[in-house]
Amino acid sequence: MNAPLTLAHYMTVAGLLFLIGVFGALTRRNIIGILMSIELMFNAANINLAAFDRFLHPEGVTGQALALFVMTVAAAEIVVGLALLLAIYRGTDTVYAEDFNLLRG
């Protein structure tokens, strides 16, 4: 139980988190759920950034800084997403992704 944490551990966690995100994004009908799943995938990537930085270049904090940037951008992006959702909901009275097919070709 005292074995130190390696890069592989972090990557496994990040991978699982990413898969959960993918699964959620593909299966949730509610757009809000899909957005949350996308947030999960962002966080998986952030874990990878921080882990790789820590293990490969321990002298700096570039990865952690970048992860903070990603969080900021993700927050901004989710604001846009939710605003769009609100606009769509006002027009169509629904939050289910399968009903949003205005772009069908």
Added chain:
Amino acid sequence: MIEHAYLIPLIPLAASALMHFGAKEDPHSPAPWIGVVAMAICLGMSLSILSAVASGSVAVPYEHNWPWFSFAASIGGKSFIYDMPVGVLIDGPAAVLLVVVTLVSLMVQIYSIAYMHDDTRYMRYFGFVSFFTASMLGLVVSSNLLVGFMSWELMGLASYLLIGFWFEKDGPTEAQKKAFMTTKLGDSGLYVALLFLFAKVGSFQLTQIHHFYDKGYMPAAAAAAIAIGLLFGAMGKSAQFPLFIWLPDAMEGPTPGSALIHAATMVAAGIFLVSRTYFCFLAAPQVMHAAAWIGCATAFLAAAMALVSYDIKRVLAFSTVSQLGFMMCALGVGGYTAGLFHLTTHAFFKALLFLGAGSVIHSVHTNDLRLMGGLSKKMIVSFFTILAAIAAISGIPFTSGYYSKDMILANIWHSGDRPLFFIMLFTALMTAFYMSRLFILAFWGEARDHEKHHHAHESPFLMTGPLVLLAFLALTSGFMLDRHGLVYKLLPKPTISVMPGEVAREHAPPATLVSATMPAEGGEHAAAPSEAKAEEHAPAHEAAAEHGEHHEGHLPHALHLALPFLVLGSIGFAFFLYKGPDYAAAESLKATFAPVFTVLDRRWYLDDAFDLLVVFCDKVAALAFWIDANVVDRVFVDGWGLLMRIVSEISNLIDALFVDRTVDGFGGLSLDLGVGLRGLVKDGQVQEYLMYVAIAFSLAATLILTR
């Protein structure tokens, strides 16, 4: 002064440009004096160089080179760097020629100021004359055969411009084309020779080429080929048989221009080229022998033509050709000094003759000797100066022509070729005859055309002044140069120590060869200084030394004494035939030998032969054109086109049937596939798209990771 020798061609060139582009066309413009002053400066420089060379205060040959360009070439796997310097090489002959050219050109220009005063293209004429002289001077001073060749060609251009100066008339236009094309024919030989020389030696520098020859590196066959090419170039420029046809027509230009062409520049260039590359000829004795006979044929044929012509300038042109034949013959038998000596003296008296003839033509407005006569009373200066020139060219004792022609004949005598000697002796007597004939017809007796005679007048001072100076030189230059063996000192015959092909047998140590040669390295030829010293330090033994060393310059005593009497006899014969107003004796002789006279009057049918040659070439070209149009075009070009059309029709069919079908098939297949795939997907479902993206991405990732 000799270190500024490069200025000598450049000053007239600048003067020419100034007169061409700087001055307005105006018959009273003082601008021609630019050319005169430029030429006077050059003459001053040349005289100082000549006196320095003659007194021995500068070492000749003097050579100075400036870098021009260099290039790398790879031959047979090895790479070479060729340096092409540009520079001056002044040796004795060059120093003499510089003085001759600048002096004659100066005289011609001063004379022309009066002669050309009412011409509409006054300035252009003087520009041409300066340009012409500059080209010749460039050839004389250049140490580099490539620069020499450029000057040579510029001279061809200048002669073309000057001969066709009055281009409104048909005669000059035809003559300039004839001159240009005939000399270019010769130049092609020179060009090949220069290429060959460069291929063998790897340099255009005269001193280096001489060195190469001197060590016997040049194979005999190559030496012969190069000598033939050089000789061919000289034959064109110096009007040797059979390329002399251009020179008699070249008198269509302004008469002072003719004087320049005949005395100082154009025709002297060929002889000078041969003398400058004399070592190339020494290495090819057969070619030298051929040159001697070509010179002999030229001298004889031209002299014979001069016997019957009634055009004063034409007689002089034929006499130039004949005298050039003498020079070529002298060079051919090894009489280097004699040939160049004659070139020098000939330049003076031939310039004088042409300028004098110009003075006569200016005065009576005709070229026809039959319409002159009795001019001695009207044109006293022209009369006496032309008399001096005729005495010189005929070889009256103690005039310049006497010394130089005597030396040429002596050289031919000592070459041991008796037929050659007797033909040349006979030609020398013919020279005296036709010049006396010209003189008698123009000046002697009574006027034949009284109207022309009445209008005749002496020319202005600007024309008679140069005549008097040239007459002085025509009379005395021979004596001045012949005295104390100066001519041998100034014009020493070049030598080559090893004949081609002998180098394998003579394994002499290179050091001895070098010491005997390489003028570039400050040494003269081994023989020349010793001769010069012998003459300087022992004047008492001069005559003996001369006899010992230059015996080839003297005829056997009996011949030497008999020659003047033969010449006088020839002149007497001319007087006998042409005395009296209607020269009845000559006319009866002409009637008796009518066919001979016709042949001579038709110029040995050489022009007709060249005409036939041109017509023949034209016919051959027409035949070739017919073959081209009917056989080559029909069969090969048209047939090939037809074949190509058939092939492309087939290709088109294949393209339409197979290639296009395949292309269309792929397009259709893609279309069908796309339509089919679209059926699988429910439209507009974001999550479904996302799923495909995820599947595709994970497939790609798997592929990359497992690779």
